[in-house]
Amino acid sequence: MSILSTERLGHSYHDRWLFRNLHFGLQRGDRIALVGPNGAGKSSLLRALAGELDPVEGTVVRERGVRIGFLSQDPAFDEYATVNDFIYHADNEQQRLVRAYEKLIADPEADVRRITELTEQLSALNAWEYEHHIKSILTRLQIADFSQRVANLSGGQRKRLALAKLLIDEPDIYILDEPTNHLDIETIEWLEKLLTGGQKTVLLVTHDRYFLDTVCTQIRELDRGKINNYAGNYSYYLERRAEAEEAAGMQLERNRNLLRRELEWMRRQPQARGTKSKARIDAFYDLEEKTKGQQSNQTIQLSVNVSRQGGKILELDRISKSYNGRHLIGNFSYVFKKGDRIGLAGRNGTGKSTFLNLITGNEQPDSGAITVGATTVFGYYRQGGLALQGNERVIDVVKGVAEYIKMANGESLSASQLLTQFLFPPEKQFGLVGKLSGGERKRLQLMRVLMQNPNVLILDEPANDLDIDTLNVLEAFLLNYSGVLILVSHDRYLLDRLTDQLFIFDGAGAVSIYNGNYAAYKSEQAEVEREVKAIEAPKIAESFPTPSKKIKLSYKERLEFQALDQEIMHLEQRIQEQTEILNNITDHTELADIATELTKLNQELDAKSERWIELSEYN
Known part of the structure; x- marks a missing residue:
């Protein structure tokens, strides 16, 4: 029995039908990926199923009472002033009480009796565990300043905030449009585990092939307005x-x-x-x-000339860079060689994009020297995309770079011919940029970068908003690319396939070099973690012994139980103080230090809270 289905669904965009007479069903426990080329209507279908878009024809049928959580590519927060306003809804009793409690704790003149009343209510509703659940999700998604105005958030912060709210609400159906955009790899792996646990019902669009293979058990392909069903994961599809x-x-x-x-x-x-x-x-x-x-499937033909490369390509001599006192890159040196294929790894905000801006001359290092070879030609695909006017024609965007482009085989193609190879037919070429889908705009950006015939190609999150077929073609092109490749991507599949060396940024100034791809690096990291846990396990067991089956606590355990109350209260107060400081400073170094301390305090609070619960069973 479908909990979400369509009846003869149809929708058009700019006088073009995306799909018609579409039948789509979703049952409890399904984990489905929707795939198809850019512009096929995937996002429109998700919005229609979520109730965010009224289709031109047909209906969407939902089971009575079913709760749908929808993550769009560009979330809207019009009615919410701050992060707190968005996260804590008035119609959720647990969230309302948690917010009221936090406000009272922050007030030095708060009524003690009111705090006691709220504490009892929170305990009765088991809201302490719920609050911990909320804070864990927000921390994972790097949301720390709850008083920050939503209007001041960047695009990536807005996407992570919308994802956090959806995960906190735990809907019956998760409908996710590119959920991995703006997430680092560690957070993506955490999200994979969350979505595959507890028989969740998931429908998603994603370009991340590892994520797709891990999370989804069915594939629905939207192709030329029709749905094709495939049981199994993406590899089977x-x-x-x-x-x-x-x-x-x-x-x-x-x-x-x-x-x-x-x-x-x-x-x-x-x-x-x-x-x-x-x-x-x-x-x-x-x-x-x-x-x-019947038409043969069109594919993009990526074949461009690579400019001649001399002996000197790019040399970094002890470069350093800081922002507002926060040390991102410290005393780093490297001499680039022909054939280098380097991936940049590290959590969001650790300095990867800054590094790219330094080597391309868009920013200057605080110290050290960067020497660029005389024959080096950079091709820089930026994460931010093209800054284009919506009323500009697609072909004019290309002609702004060159009327004719030399290809790898020596032929010269006109701007129109090259656009056709990149799957922009004449009606799209002379159409307006504002009518392109997000993925089509990114494809146009990629084309403009390759037109420059670079011998050092820099790709900053190229997978965002590109359909999987285009990514497969890009991957095949890059495997045979003879120049230097520098890649920043949260797409682990791309990193594994295209790079054989990593620059790893820790966010505190250290940039380490690892010879191998991301899969090999993670395997080594996992082995190190297992060894550390094996060493730490006896110490933890000694500190918090597992109680044997008994009726009551020993005298020593009663003293420990009484002390835990004070220790937990002190930790909560310390966390509150540090959070207030975090909300009122702008120095990046202090922000990083306080964020690290908050993580340690929360871990200690979790451990002591678990021990308190364990002892309370026998008290």
Whole structure:
């Protein structure tokens, strides 16, 4: 029984039908990925299913009482002033009490009796655990300043805030449009575990192939307005789709051959009078219509010239860079070599984009020297995208770089021919940029970068908003790219396939070099963590012994239990004080230090709270 389904759903955009007569069903426990090329209507379908978009025709049917959580590509927060306003809804009793309690604790003149009343209410509703759940999610998604105005948040912060609220609310259906955008790899791995636990019902669009393979058990392909269903993960879908395309190609060729023969017969045939001739003529027109509807799948052809590269490419000599006292890069040196394929790794905000701006000359180091070779040509694909006017024509954007572009085989293509290779047909070329989808705009940006024939190609989060088919073509191109490649991406699949060396940023100035790809690095890190846990386990067991089955606490445990009350209260007060300080400073170094201390305090609070619960069972 479907808890969410459609009946003859149809929607158009700019006088073009995205889909019509669409039937789609979602059952409890389904974890489905929606795939398809940019502009196919994936985001529009998600919005219609979530109730955010009224379709042109057809209906969406939802099971009574079902709660839908929707994460859009560009979340809106119009009615909320601060992060607190958005996170803590008045219609959720637990959230309302938690917020009221935090306000009282922050007030030095708060009524003690009111605090006691709220404490009892929170305990009765088990809201302490719920508050911990909220704070854990917010911390994971790097949201620390709850008083910050939503209007002042960056695009990435807004996306993470919307995701946090959805995860806190725990809806019956999770509908997620590119949930991994603006998340670092560690957070993506955490999100994978969260979505695959507890029989959640998930429908998502994502370009992240590892995430897709881990989370989803079914694939729905939206192609030319129709839905094709595939059981299994993305790898299985690729196999089945390749078989289907091969069969469709053979059928198309058979139909075309038959159409040619029938066309010759039609030219020789006088006006039909007999039943047999009329039937054959009708069959001809049916075949002609069917053949028009069958088209070979188009793919982007990435093949550009690489500028000649001299002996000196790029040299970094003990460079350093700080912002507002926060040390991001300290005394780092490296000499780039021909064929280098380097991935930049590290959590958000640790200095990766700053590093790219330094080597491309968009920013200057505080100390040290950067030497660029005379023949070095940078191609820089920025995470922020193109700054274009919506009323600008697509072809004019390309002609602004060059009228003709030299390809790898020596041929020169016109701007229009190159756009066609990048799947921009004439009607799109002379259309307005404002009518392009997010993925199409990113594809146009990628094309402009490659037109410069770079021999040092820098890609900052190229996977965001590109469809998987385009990413597959990009990957194939980059595997054969002869220049230097520098890649920043939260797409672990791309990092593993395209890089063989990592620069790892810790956010405190250290940049370490690792020889190997991301999978090898994570494997080594996991091994180190296992060794550390093996060493720490006896110490933890000694500090917090596991109680044997008993009726009451020992004298020593009663003293420990009484002391824990004071220790937990002190930790909560300390966390509150540090949070207030965090909300009132702008120095990046202090922010990092306080954030680190808050993490340690929360971990200590968790451990002592667990011990308190354990001892309270026998008190």
